Amino acid sequence: EAGVTQSPTHLIKTRGQQATLRCSPISGHTSVYWYQQALGLGLQFLLWYDEGEERNRGNFPPRFSGRQFPNYSSELNVNALELEDSALYLCASSPRGDASSYEQYFGPGTRLTVT
Amino acid sequence: SQQGEEDPQALSIQEGENATMNCSYKTSINNLQWYRQNSGRGLVHLILIRSNEREKHSGRLRVTLDTSKKSSSLLITASRAADTASYFCAVEYGNKLVFGAGTILRVKS
Numbered sequence: 001e002a003g004v005t006q007s008p009t010h011l012i013k014t015r016g017q018q019a020t021l022r023c024s025p026i027s028g029h030t031s032v033y034w035y036q037q038a039l040g041l042g043l044q045f046l047l048w049y050d051e052g053e054e055r056n057r058g059n060f061p062p063r064f065s066g067r068q069f070p071n072y073s074s075e076l077n078v079n080a081l082e083l084e085d086s087a088l089y090l091c092a093s094s095p096r097g098d099a100s101s102y103e104q105y106f107g108p109g110t111r112l113t114v115t
Numbered sequence: 116s117q118q119g120e121e122d123p124q125a126l127s128i129q130e131g132e133n134a135t136m137n138c139s140y141k142t143s144i145n146n147l148q149w150y151r152q153n154s155g156r157g158l159v160h161l162i163l164i165r166s167n168e169r170e171k172h173s174g175r176l177r178v179t180l181d182t183s184k185k186s187s188s189l190l191i192t193a194s195r196a197a198d199t200a201s202y203f204c205a206v207e208y209g210n211k212l213v214f215g216a217g218t219i220l221r222v223k224s
Contacts, residue, residue, distance in 0.1 A: 042214050043158075043203070056210050088155060092158070101145065101146065104160065104212065106150075106157035106158040107157050
């Protein structure tokens, strides 16, 4: 069974640009979660999608947005990039909604560097 | 502040020794999860323990949960160099999974 995949592995952008990160969940999983992990810090919850709908979002500005497609893959968009957006962005999936009842399966992450 | 907080922040032990990490949280929970992260990579789920369970085992891992103290511990027995990683506890808060800052475990061979 294929795991959660993320692309690209690395992304380098300049301040003010937009970044698009992609995630494909495990087959059969309908929930996708996005987290930001800045260097030396824990995971900060960004967004949760289930069945194509945004179910919850973390304490991040509106320039962090995303969507979930009918095949349950997901995209995270970060507009007007700032230097402090440099981080490892992790995507996870789980069988369905209810954030805590199921283990989350994580992808390898996209390392975003903003210069 | 974080819903789940681990201690110690860092732990260094010799191969073969046991490693214990603790997690404290603030509100009542349905369950608590432990994850491992190898350097700069995705997280791997280790154990989910439900609020009505007191102890759970998985191989060399033993997790305990004390809901009266709002705390959990992860014990890794007979540690190996490959156990070197960051370990996070996670609890649900506000309909999302909130991770602690993690314990960095280094196992020296």
